[in-house]
Amino acid sequence: MLRKLLWILLISFPLFAILCASFSEENPTDRRVLVLLDDFAIKSSHSLYFKSLESRGFDLDFKLAGDPKLALQRYGQYLYDAAILFCPTVERFGGSIHVASLLDFVDSGHDLIIAADASGSELIRDIAVECGVDFDEDPAAFVIDHTSYAVSETEGDHTLIASDDLIQSEVILGSKKIEAPVLFKGIGHSINPANNLVLKVLSASPAAYSANPNSKLSSPPTLTGSAISLVSVVQARNNARVLISGSLSMFSNWFFRSGVQKAGSTTKYEKCGNEQFLTELSKWVFHERGHLKAVNVRHHKVGEVDEPSIYRIKDDLDYSVEVYEWSGTSWEPYVADDLQVQFYMMSPYVLKTLSTDHKGRYYTSFKVPDVYGVFQFKVEYQRLGYTSLSLSKQIPVRPFRHNEYERFIPAAYPYYGASFSMVMFDIGFRE
Template sequence: MAAPHHVTLVFLAAAVLLLLGSAAAEEEGGPRGKRLLVLVDDLAVRSSHSAFFGSLQGRGFDLEFRLADDPKLSLHRYGQYLYDGLLLFAPSTQRFGGSVDQNAVLEFIDAGHDMILAADSSASDLIRGIATECGVDFDEDPEAMVIDHINYAATDAEGDHTLIAGDDLIQSDVILGSKKIEVLKVLSASPSAYSANPKTKLASPPSLTGFLKSGVQKAGSKISHEKAGNEQFVTETSKWVFHERGHLKALNVKHNKVGETNEPGMYRINDDLEYSVEIYEWSGTSWKPYVADDVQVQFYMMSPYVLKALSTDKKGVYSTSFKVPDVYGVFQFKVEYQRLGYTGLSLAKQIPVRPYRHNEYERFITSAYPYYAASFSMMGAFFIFSFVYLYHK
């Protein structure tokens, strides 16, 4: 089971969060461990960002706070990773301590672990490099900020319009939860936004703590929100990143001939077969049946010979039946399932398909009756000719 990394780039005024996740083998009872390493460039971040860290701890995560330049820093020991996730809240760090460097962080992600990276306009080359390797580019001008002269907060009316109020969110309850987030931009800014160096440089970006709790009113709107959706956003997306939601697993992949229960070693062309798989979704506390109508299976050899939608009993079991094509060779049952917000499923099972054996064909084929008639009529004619030739005087 494998899936590409989930990547979400979020602009919070001058702050940026890069959220990464990848699928890995599930542990018994849940898809992920609870050990998180938090790297900071100043331990004061633990207090200034206590609302966010408190949300993680309240959901059962074990957070270990370390300075990013700690000389004893390490992500693994004796070939085993010490943590299940990584939070980089050290935007100004030029070099990690111990055995940790950019490659170590990327290897940690590629090994199936998750990461949240927080940065601002002062992000170091190290932090920018990690983000770039994950597919996210920063503006080359380190003093550039996101500016939107249309969708800005009313409190920034006389400023540079770098405090943005957005409400065009990604349409995925898996990522953002089912509750509506009032104000926040996800993944990309509006068409009227751009990146530039404003005339007046901010002394420092707003602290994440204050930004989480602050109210907001969009310029030109009469509706004022007592509390913006920033806190809900970072909470819900962190649930998604650490696979508390949106994690799928597949079990009991089966196939057999119709009317049988045992899985054969091979099929014969034109056999009728059945295919089934169980798919479950992690709800945050337990595995629940996953219900969808867009799961498909391919019967594949170089290209799909059969593509069938799988029906579900809404208890986690997906199944279908079809006839083996009249082509022999080595086929695969393939399920490639990718849905926004969910970890992908990639399932494959190989099976050979053989032609009929010599003793498996019908003794007399209806379509060959004309040939049978021609053969017997020739033999009869030869017999009559021989009889007449031998006995006619």
């Protein structure tokens, strides 16, 4: 019996260790990442990118995309907290992984990186479509640009794009400016302008278009100009993040180490911006930046410290909350001037911008409106690049009791005077 128990413990311990290493709100970067590859050669050809992740504490598990033992979860628990799909040609995943399971993976709050290519399979395209991105329908299409290409020995190859049209967001790309253009060779995609969950982080120039470079154009290209996105990101409503690139090559060691000179420019950079761009972007995708948490939500009457179970109309109250941002290694105070609280019942009766002490604490005071019912303190905070905050606390508000009204209402003094004058007049008349 003892031997059987020890055997069960030995078998279950590795699984227990895997499940314990999952994503934690208190330590967002302590996570396991599944990396699916078309070929193990990609592990070597893209080693600089993988090493940058491992150096920041990520545990990468490399698997072939067709491995029959693949699984995202076991016994109802996810084994990984993020996935990287560097398998643009895969026609079918192995094991229990498929399009629906990957979408469930994202719907459960996990992050995803997808690298497609001009030879991208329908499987990868289907996943991208579900994330709000449409790749060019032509499987042989490349993004071509005759004005913003990278100068090289092969002057006729204008599919090697040198783009510097980056999203202007420090939270997504970091505070250090990316000086050198980013090299890109692959397929372009479009996003729906009405979809505010998808953002273009690297765009093509107005002169770019998507077509097969080995054949003459028989009809106008479907993707043209700045509408072509080279790299996009998605932040879902559950704060899961997805990176979609039309090029696997841009993650490679060769691109990371390449110098670049943009056509029409006399400036030649010894190193292109790919390494800085993709490293900083991965920090955002894996929640090392732009990840907020709110703690210590408090409210009470002015002059008190305990949270009441009910308020009375016209009470003066204090409200406060602490907001912090994950810096990659620790939680730092988040400082902003646009955080607001609503005192809400069907519609906001009070809307106040919160003041901050620049140490993470936000606070305000206001008077409970002269309306009784069930109210909510609501904080709905959405800002580009940051995880959204949605806080609510329900509290009832009662009217005055019969013995809490003022004995004499100042606004009624004229009526009181009129009543007394009529009484005095009546007394005088009788006399």
